[in-house]
Amino acid sequence: MAVSLAFHIVFAVIGIAMPVLMVLAERRWLRTRDPVYLDLAKRWARGTAILFAVGAVSGTVLSFELGLLWPRFMELAGPIIGMPFSLEGFAFFTEAIFLGVYLYGWDKVSPPAHLLAGVLVAISGAASGIFVVIANAWMNTPVGFTLANGALTNIDPLAAMATPAALPQALHMTLAAYAATGLGVAGIHAFLLLRNRTSAFHRAALAIGLLVGAPAAVLQPITGDFAARYVARRQPVKLAAMEALYETRAGAPLTVGPGIKIPYGLSLLAFHDPHAVVMGLDSVPRDEWPNVPLVHLSFDVMVALGSYMALVGLWAAWLAVRKRDLTTRRRFLRAVAIAAPCGFIAIEAGWMVTELGRQPWVIFGVLKTADAVTPMPGLIVPFTAITLLYCGLAVIVGRLLYRQIVRSPA
Amino acid sequence: MLALPDVLAAIILVALTAYVLFGGADFGGGAWDLLASGPRRTQQRDLIAHAIGPVWEANHVWLILAIVLLFTCFPKAFATIAISLHIPLTLMLIGIVLRGSAFVFQSYGGGGGRVFATASLVTPVLLGMCVGAVASGAVGTQGAGSREPFYQAYIGPWLTPFGFAVGLFALACFAFLAAVYLTLEARDAALQEDFRHRAIAAGAAVFAMAVIGLALFPQAPPVNDRVVALTAAAAIGAFWSLWRRRYRLARVAAAGEVTLILLGWGLAQHPYVLPPDLTIAGAAAPRITLELALIAVLGGAVVLFPSLYYLFKVFKAR
Secondary structure, three states, X not given: OHHHHHHHHHHHHHHHHHHHXXXXXXXXXXXXXXXXXXXXXXXXHHHHHHHHHHHHHHHHHHHHHHXXXXXXXHHHHHHHHHHHHHHHHHHHHHHHHHHHHHHHOOOXXXXXXXXXXXXXXXXXXXXXXXXXXXXXHHXXXXXXXXXXXXXXXXXXXXXXXXXXXXXXXXXXXXXXXXXXXXXXXHHHHHHHHHHOOOOHHHHHHHHHHHHHHHHHHHHHHHHHHHHHHHHHHHOHHHHHHHOOOOOXXXXXXXXXXXXXXXXXXXXXXXXXXXXXXXXOHHHOOHHHOOOHHHHHHHHHHHHHHHHHHHHHHHHHHHHHHOOOOHHHOHHHHHHHHHHOXXXXXXXXXXXXXXXXXXXXXXXXXXXXXXXXXXXXXOOHHHHHHHHHHHHHHHHHHHHHHHHHHHOOOO | OOOHHHHHHHHHHHHHHHHHHHHHHHHHHHHHHHOOXXXXXXXXXXXXXXXXXXXXXXXXXXXXXXXXXXXXXXXXXXXXXXXXXXXXXXXXXXXXXXXXXXXXXXXXXXXXXXXXXXXXXXXXXXXXXXXXXXXXXXXXXOOOOOOOOHHHHHHOOOOOHHHHHHHHHHXXXXXXXXXXHHHHHOOOHHHHHHHHHHHHHHHHHHHHHHHHHHHHOOOOOOOOHXXXXXXXXXXXXXXXXXXXXXXXXXXXXXXXXXXXHHHHHHHHHOOEEEOOOEEHHHHOOOHHHHHHHHHHHHHHHHHHHHHHHHHHHHHOOO
């Protein structure tokens, strides 16, 4: 499950943000009639197509796998969180339909209709991502039911969708998609610009990538703070693991890296009050602790990479405000190129924080992962098979994306 | 007045039917890709790729919709299926992944045509075997998660002659649908003839597998005579119109035939979602969930059908 999700999240994230790049490029093409933009729009559309297809099949795998691996989870939770999944299904449908129109309809529908199809792809892509994150948010802060004898009764699926973690998680994840993909694209083209300074193609791609990625990267720390404060209130154990805080205390310090502590930092961050009491891991029994070192490390990785990306975003904004040519500054280009993989690593790390930080629970406080898992023995076999399959897929997708999108036009 | 659980079960059957009619045909197209032969081999493959390209992803979502509705509305049935049929479902998923990604890689110059075609052949068989396992009552009688030996609990329910017959039947249906649709996609007469012959052969295979499947069914098959009669009529209509080269009529008849087959399956199982014991009402989620799911489906349909209509109007105008 974890492996499929780890791959799916990357495919999905690019699938959410790439249509935005593609639509922006097409709009510039319609405005300027500069063929570079048409070329870009077509390339990004191909990229979207490849990733959407892979995302579609890996999404199918996931919708089954939830049940194949955690049948008890689905039996318990299906009636409550089926709602966002159903809505996601429709959003996904819309995305599939209009992507078909966009890809194969360049000369079958009018230019405005074509652009509109692209916009619909981008909107429904973001919507389907948000619905899935809502389902995940419910696993973190389950509401909308009464727990009686291990069964969920009095369920209210709408209240479940309005789970407190939904808004911060959805904001944080959607921005992450734009930041990672935008800066990812910008970074690759920055790297190529460093080698080939005159290519109009790479300059245009860099500009659009930054336009999407930089604002998202700058805003991301704000939504991160928002999300962390929810975690502090709703899942104190997760926060304690994120910060490796073993003892409950007031005025808790912030641990950054081994041995460096900022006094009052954690209380200040989590509750915006230097003297606030932060729950430590000692507040729950030892067997309800997540894997603390891993969660803490993942969290620090995410924050570090996210901060770097925000700084790059600010730098880009500052250069743009002063109307400097972004594409000739080698130091800036180098910084953007380094940011290219950062977003994706940060997303994987952030996903590990939210998922591992919830362990041993699959539904926080309700159902433990060990009780949800299928009774079938020998799970290692399908697990290995699916892992190998995804690794193979990732290699081929990478190769195709390079050939279709990145390589300079002949 | 129909009970709410029955309505949702019917919607799931409709989604599955749509998956078979559209997505199934895409799998069938893959099968014909593998079996492409004769002097127009390349043109056959090109036609298939051209026909599938714009629509296969949208077609595929029907399956996701059916599964999502199943676990939302009938969580107990979903959990039981997911445990007993873990192995064929996982294999089917691998088939789906390979088929879909190989098709995309092929379209974007990454090779993989053979993988696409082979996966198209294997996946429908596995899907059919899962359906067969449910229909025969083998999944329902398995106390999911009980302490039975591995073979009995996880392999026995689906690896049966009947399951295999349903698997091949599904493949024959998909190939039949694909061939019939492709007679309309083909622009030149020779290519059209190729697929006409294939459609007739596949239609015969559908008939043969139906007879074998019914003969292998563990009990006396609880079929609805009226639906069987209608199915037979549709089948004869499909053969006749293929014979007379009335392709548009053939498409309607073939789609009708397959729809009636699925309807027959649904009626034969009713009121059970997993025969012989688990009823639709017994597996249903609380009422509020069902109501909301119904609203979501209706709301979704308002967005979905115009969009689908537009998609097919742009690409499948003929």
